Amino acid sequence: MSNMDVIRAHYEASDRGDLPGMLAPLGPGTKWTEAAGFPYAGTYTGPGEVREHVFEAIAKDWDGYRFSLGELLDAGDTVIGVGTYTGTHRETGKSFTARVAHLWRFDAGAVVGFEQIVDSALVVAATT
Template sequence: MSPVDVIRAHYDASDRGDLPGMLAPLGPATTWTEAAGFPYAGTYTGPDEVQRHVFEAIGRDWDGYRFTLADLLDAGDTVVGVGTYTGTHRGTGKSFTARVAHVWRFAAGAVASFEQIVDSAPVVAATREHS
């Protein structure tokens, strides 16, 4: 599969709620960076860390958390997914919508890195009782 096909399969798995399918393209050395200012900010390595620090945390903290893909841009060994996050925070009951871009980089035919670029302000505001 081409890089864009690999990432399309990741997003298709996300739409199905298929976590193993979402993690499938990540290897043990793949780095996954959540943006500074985002509730799960940091860089995690490999599918186990990504599952624990990102997807399990999102599942714990949010209802209906979703990424809706608007554009998938094929630049060869770099693939960019552009879309929107939505969700409702379990602790506050507040919902949000935030624009986001995901930058996927491939090396030797495998996912080398993922970087999230996001408008974190609406996400953080939804986590606060008083904003």
């Protein structure tokens, strides 16, 4: 399976709401970085930390939180997903739309890193 196929499968799992499928490409040493200023900012290691600190936290705080993929770019050992986040914060009832890029880094066919680049201010504004 190519790097592009691995990430395409992750996004397809996301579209289905399939958390195990979303976490499938992550190994125990995969470093996952949520952008500074984002409500879940930090670097998490492995699928367990990503599940707890990113996906479960988002599910708790947001209704209809979604990543819509617009473009998937092959840069060899890096795959870039460009798209849009949307959601409605459960506590405030405020919605947001923010552009985002995901940088997926591979080494020998395995995902070793993920980095999120997002307009965090738009997300944070929906939480207050």
